[in-house]
Amino acid sequence: MPLKDRLNFDKDPVYLIDGTALLYRSFYARSDLTRSDGFPTGAINTTLRSLFNLLKNEQPKYVAFLMDGKGPTFRNELYDLYKANRPAMPENLAAQIDPVREGVKMLGVTLIVSDGVEADDCIAALANKFKAERPVVIVASDKDLKQCLDKNVCILNQAGRKEKIITLESFREEEGMEPNQWPDFQALIGDSSDNIPGIPKVGPVTAKKIMADFPTLEDLREGYESLPPKLREKVEPELENIFTYRELTRMKLDCCDDELSAFSVSDPDREALRDFLLGYELRSLAAAVPAPADQPAKAPKKQAEPSGATQLSLFGTAPEPVKDLAPLEVVTVADADALPDFDNADVGLCPVEGGFRIGLGKKEYFYKNEAAPLAERLGKARLLATPSLQELIRHDTCWADIPSTKWYDLSLAAYLLDPEARGYGWDRLKQSLHAGQDFSHVTDDLHPDADGLAALAYMKGVMPQVDNAKLGPLMRDLEIPLIPVLVAMERAGVAIDNDAFNGFLEEVSGQLSSLTRDIIDKAGEEFNIRSSQQLATVLFDTLGLKPAGKTAGGQLSTANTVLEKIRDQHPIVEDILEYRMLEKLRSTYLEPLPKLAAEDGRIHTHFNQLATATGRLSSSRPNLQNIPIRGKHGKRMRACFTAEKGNLLAAADYSQIELRVLAHFSADPALVDAFNNDADIHTTTAALLSEKTNDDVTPEERRNAKTVNFGLIYGMGPQKLARELGITMNEAKEFIERYFEKLATLKGFYESIIHDAEEHGFVTTLAGRRRLLPELHSRNNQVISQARRQAVNTVIQGSAADIIKMAMIKAHQDETLRDLDAQLILQVHDELVLEVPEKNARKAGERIQQLMQNTADLNVPLKVDLGIGVNWAEAH
Secondary structure (H helix, E strand, C coil): CCHHHHCCCCCCCEEEEEHHHHHHHHHHHCCCCECCCCCECHHHHHHHHHHHHHHHHHCCCEEEEEECCCCCCHHHHHCCCCCCCCCCCCHHHHCCHHHHHHHHHHCCCEEEECCCCCHHHHHHHHHHHHCCCCCEEEECCCHHHHHHCECCEEEEECCCCCCEEECHHHHHHHHCCCHHHHHHHHHHHCEHHHCECCCCCCCHHHHHHHHHHCCCHHHHHHHHHHCCHHHHHHHHHHCCHHHHHHHHHCCCCCCCCCCHHHHECCCCCHHHHHHHHHHCCCHHHHHCCCCCCCCHHHCCCCCCCCCCCCCCCCCCCCCCCCCCCCCCCEEEECCHHHCCCCCCCEEEEEEECCEEEEEECCEEEEECCCHHHHHHHHCCCCEEEECCHHHHHHHCHHHHHCCHHHEEEHHHHHHHHCCCCCCCCHHHHHHHHHCCHHHCCCCCCCCCCCHHHHHHHHHHHHHHHHHHCCCHHHHHHHHHHHHHHHHHHHHHCEEECHHHHHHHHHHHHHHHHHHHHHHHHHHCCCCCCCCHHHHHHHHHHHCCCCCCCECCCCCECCCHHHHHHCCCCCHHHHHHHHHHHHHHHHHHHHCHHHHCCCCCCEECCEEECCCCCCCCCEEECCCCCCCCCCCCCHHHHHCCEECCCCEEEEEEEECCHHHHHHHHHHCCHHHHHHHHCCCCHHHHHHHHHHCCCHHHCCHHHHHHHHHHHHHHHCCCCHHHHHHHHCCCHHHHHHHHHHHHHHCHHHHHHHHHHHHHHHHHCEEECCCCCEEECHHHHCCCHHHHHHHHHHHHHHHHHHHHHHHHHHHHHHHHHCHHHHHCCCEEEEEECCEEEEEEEHHHHHHHHHHHHHHHHCCCCCCCCCCEEEEEECEHHHHC
């Protein structure tokens, strides 16, 4: 039933679609879908399919599809850190923006691309304009748009498995406030997705308590002194900042002043639409387009045209509602012994609320009891297909008792096949069961709620793909055995020294206060240091400094890279750079990390196995892999992480592992000889480049050689090298030419990687990890250059990641380390950290060093530096 009927609208509503959000959601839902020539089509397919469904089911007369334009908006000028934490748009997504826009217009829907504001601002402005005239349906998932709700405005959220309709009444009931208070509320709690800080330690519950007494920020500013003392201490320092935060979350209403007639849905050229879809090989979508009225033979059944002149005639009348599926037959079991025999069987296992869904043969079982008896019984199976083994073991370690050879991790299989999909949740994997030839064995009678049987079906479809890609050994021998290692590290956690954190925070806070006063004094006026717009006014208008760059929107830039160029023009610039560095240290590490410690006083991060295209691990909640390790604050920061009383930390760090991997693969004589003779690789390289002996190399020449050695692994070009070394572009080009002239084998190796990648479409690492690189065949030279850098980087960095994963498994399974009561607690890039009783620390350290150095058989030795200490700084 159309929304108009469900909500009893008396007029046809205008639908305002958040097209940017839909585009992103569509991309991550089907990022694996490509045309035969490699062009990505997943976002095109899913976005247009969603729009198809809305046009078909709702039969709307007025629709606007709104998307963000390029460049910054007024919010970036107001607060320079706004959305600074968001990663760059993936190239495969960017390539699909124009086709999506074209497809939207071909469907007869009005497209609006915002400029200087966000698409949400346009949605809010249009909703505000039309709501007095007719109902407005905002099709979006962004919580900021809740401020638009009104008697005649609702939100249709289709992001989840089930659509959610938010009305003014449901909002009031759920949130206990009015929509116009929403920006004030958001300002108090902040928004991590947009990098809006909010008030530290003030969450939704506290914010609602505040707003019960102070409905607006203005009220709070006037009466904050009546707050309880502890809460007042949190609020008072942020009293001015929260008004900036509110402006960041408040929708701009003086934009996008279009008339309603501009959004009338028109009758598209169906034949052209079909050709467009077929051009991107979206055959199922093309088949869903009814034939033109004058060509009824092409359609299986001619649709009746609606009577209204402005009514879309693409789909004719609304379709009959889909009949409900028959109830899923599930055998519920409370006793594990009542389950069937699993001996040597393939079993699907999926945790659900209240228990586990189990698929065996063609039957679905629901086991609702403790995991341990079920794990013991399932241990007799041949293969266990499960969406995420890591999640299973996180919830109960009994699953780690089942041999790794019996597990088939479905999310891991999807990741290995496409390590850049960035979405491996079970809901997404289940959706793919009904799409594509790889799952042609799936029948229509597979009920969508049959998770156990779906897990089995997914394994049956994905296993041949994994084996054909020669990824089976990598999955069986490395990635699945690594999972219990990661969970054991997560459970162990790392202890923190609260006194060290507090002392460091107090010191940094004092420095920030002092710097704030100095900056204000040097500016000669009060201003918000965090505001890039106000800072630009002070630097370039008040103080008259010479600008060194502009933003994408044409405004004078105050980015750190720009300030670095003008730091000699005025002492205030040095202070601002120092302020920003200390502020990041405070807000990213010193304040939040101690709050994340559990009751045991330890931080338990999550290690992510499916997050990077190269195979490197990452960590989150919190991220302990980006802790500063270098610079003047690196050692002090690491000193905050410590061993429990009576224990020590042993830190074992691979020395120049990526350069050693490079030497192994390239077989370059200079590199191989240097490592085999334990010579300093950067000094050796510098001697080659300058045609000197090692003894005559200057410190500057060694630094330059080190920069290019590491830089070329990461795809550094002449422009970046020139910036790093402080030389001209021509000098940088000559430097790189001389480098490859002296290390000729290395250049041949790089060229062979790129040639193989162009021929096969992917590169592989030491352990057989694969990264697809269809961008090598792009028409965009910039995209091709990036893909070439990724090819080299993946082989080197990915192989280094393979090696440290192998070392982690060895350490976890080593009986000597177990007897010494040594616990692996951290992995950070090329470093492993053990916590061990003080009396065993030296033996454990030497043992982990030995294991790591003998992990992989390269044609150059692996070298591991070992340190032991009470805290991480002493051990590193």
